Structure formats: structure tokens, C-alpha cells
Amino acid sequence: MTTLLTQHPLKLVSVLVCVILVIGVLKRRKPRVHIPLMVSAFLIDLTMVIYLEVRRGVVESIPGREMTTLLIVHICLSTVVLILYGVQIATGLKNARGNRRPWHRKAAVAFLITRFGNLITSFLIT
Numbered sequence: 001m002t003t004l005l006t007q008h009p010l011k012l013v014s015v016l017v018c019v020i021l022v023i024g025v026l027k028r029r030k031p032r033v034h035i036p037l038m039v040s041a042f043l044i045d046l047t048m049v050i051y052l053e054v055r056r057g058v059v060e061s062i063p064g065r066e067m068t069t070l071l072i073v074h075i076c077l078s079t080v081v082l083i084l085y086g087v088q089i090a091t092g093l094k095n096a097r098g099n100r101r102p103w104h105r106k107a108a109v110a111f112l113i114t115r116f117g118n119l120i121t122s123f124l125i126t
């Protein structure tokens, strides 16, 4: 845990986001708890993406990297996660206004699989 905290602080933040997402889904019937948790997870993830781009230039570094299957899978998962955040926020806002969207639940499954896939592959990339 100490090694994770000192050497991989962003991975620890990513684990924290996944914990927030799991609690948020478990609290899906309580919008007053569910919405702030999901919005917080999104804002933390967005801050992490901006940090990685501004401080480490991850997108520009792609052409100079060895393109392993793992890295391609990780990039694809990360892109899908960002798109699905948009879907969840849009359908979630409609839910909150009383206009129930079946896609919120369906996309939630895909979102959670891809977000956890992103976490796992981030640990596997060296």
C-alpha cells in the first residue's frame, strides 16, 4: 500500500474512483447520494486525464511508444470510458428530471466493465 501511494499516486486515485463508483451504483436508488458520488468520480477522472496530458503529454507520447496489444486495449478502454461518462451524465440528468432513460442502466454495465478494465490494464502496463 505504501509503495502504491508513493510510487503510483495516480493509480491509487484511480482505485479510489472505482471504489466511489461501486458505492455510487450501490446507492443508485438514492439520487441525493448517487448523483454527487458519480459526479465526483467523473471530476476526479477528468482532472487525472488533464493532469496526464498537461504534465506528461501522454497523447503526444503515443507515436514514440512501442504499441503493445495491452497499450492499444488500454487506450481504447480509456476513450470508451470518457464517451460513456458523457452518456451517463446526459441520461442521468434526464432521469433526475423524472424522464426515466433505460439507456442509463444499460450503459452503466458497459461503463463499469470498461472503467475497471482501464484500472486493471493501467496496472499491467509497465
Ligand code: HEM
Binding pocket: 025, 028, 029, 030, 031, 034, 035, 038, 039, 042, 085, 088, 089, 091, 092, 093, 095, 096, 097, 104, 105, 108, 109, 111, 112
Ligand atoms: C457515471 C456513472 C454512472 C453510473 C455507472 C450510473 C448507474 C446507475 C444505475 C445502474 C442506476 C439504476 C438504473 C435503473 O435501475 O433503472 C442509476 C439510476 C439513476 N442515476 Fe445514475 N449512474 C451514473 C451517473 C449518473 C449521473 C451523473 C446522474 C445525474 C446527473 C445520475 C442520475 C441517476 C438517477 C436520477 C437515477 C434514478 C434513481 C432512482 O431510481 O430514482 N447517474 N444510475
